[in-house]
Amino acid sequence: MTTTATAATTTGEPQPRIPEEGHHRDVNGGWLRPAVFGAMDGLVSNLALMTGVVGGDVGHRTIVLTGLAGLAAGAFSMAAGEYTSVASQRELVEAEIEAERLELRRNPHGELAELAQLYTARGVDPELAHEVARQLSRDPEQTLAVHAREELGVDPDDLPSPLVAAASSFACFAVGALLPVLPYLLGATALWPALLLATAGLFLCGAVVARVTARSWWFSGLRQLVLGGAAAGLTYLLGSVIGGRIG
Numbered sequence: 001m002t003t004t005a006t007a008a009t010t011t012g013e014p015q016p017r018i019p020e021e022g023h024h025r026d027v028n029g030g031w032l033r034p035a036v037f038g039a040m041d042g043l044v045s046n047l048a049l050m051t052g053v054v055g056g057d058v059g060h061r062t063i064v065l066t067g068l069a070g071l072a073a074g075a076f077s078m079a080a081g082e083y084t085s086v087a088s089q090r091e092l093v094e095a096e097i098e099a100e101r102l103e104l105r106r107n108p109h110g111e112l113a114e115l116a117q118l119y120t121a122r123g124v125d126p127e128l129a130h131e132v133a134r135q136l137s138r139d140p141e142q143t144l145a146v147h148a149r150e151e152l153g154v155d156p157d158d159l160p161s162p163l164v165a166a167a168s169s170f171a172c173f174a175v176g177a178l179l180p181v182l183p184y185l186l187g188a189t190a191l192w193p194a195l196l197l198a199t200a201g202l203f204l205c206g207a208v209v210a211r212v213t214a215r216s217w218w219f220s221g222l223r224q225l226v227l228g229g230a231a232a233g234l235t236y237l238l239g240s241v242i243g244g245r246i247g
């Protein structure tokens with residue numbers, strides 16, 4: 001955040017800014033961000049589901065079954081959604097790369113000029129831009145990779161895998177969703193051990209998210225706690241109202 005801000009406001013001398021490996025925060029959050037959000041999603045939704053059922057005053061068996069069913073339903077739904085989302089995005093990118101491959105074969109000179117133009121637009125002298133474009137266009141695969149990166153912003157050899165995305169979001173959701181069920185699975189009969197475990201998990205998730213967002217860990221942790229607590233409290237209320245009516 002601060003590095004980009006200083007780079008943007010520097011109007012005089014061009015500042016050489018060489019990003020070292022590991023120097024920058026991963027602004028996309030990498031794998032940590034989706035993992036934590038997936039776990040948090042599982043935690044909040046399953047905690048809310050279970051407190052709703054507990055509020056309805058049902059037996060131990062029903063609570064455990066509800067928790068496990070909520071875990072499975074949520075994890076499968078997350079995985080399916082993630083698979084479809086990543087697969088369709090990937091198909092779109094692959095179609096664009098194919099179009100670019102075709103264009104490179106059909107009109108190599110025009111594509112070379114286009115690439116040079118991109119560098120000129122960024123402030124490189126036209127002659128040098130043309131030379132750079134020419135040197136980057138020596139073999140077809142490299143040329144395609146350069147065009148994909150410059151025009152589509154993707155690395156054709158490193159497209160996200162829908163299967164990996166689906167499996168990891170399944171696992172993350174399941175881990176979060178397991179927390180409120182765990183005490184019941186181990187024989188607990190009261191709600192408080194599940195609440196305690198879920199609360200700790202929510203705080204932990206919030207604190208880990210703070211590592212990504214550069215917020216203070218306790219603020220982020222508390223915010224998660226309040227949000228998750230509100231969700232659980234409201235469904236508990238809903239469960240006890242409806243449970244009383246239909247019981």
Ligand SMILES: [Zn+2]
Nearest residue numbers: 111114147151
């Ligand atoms: Zn191109």
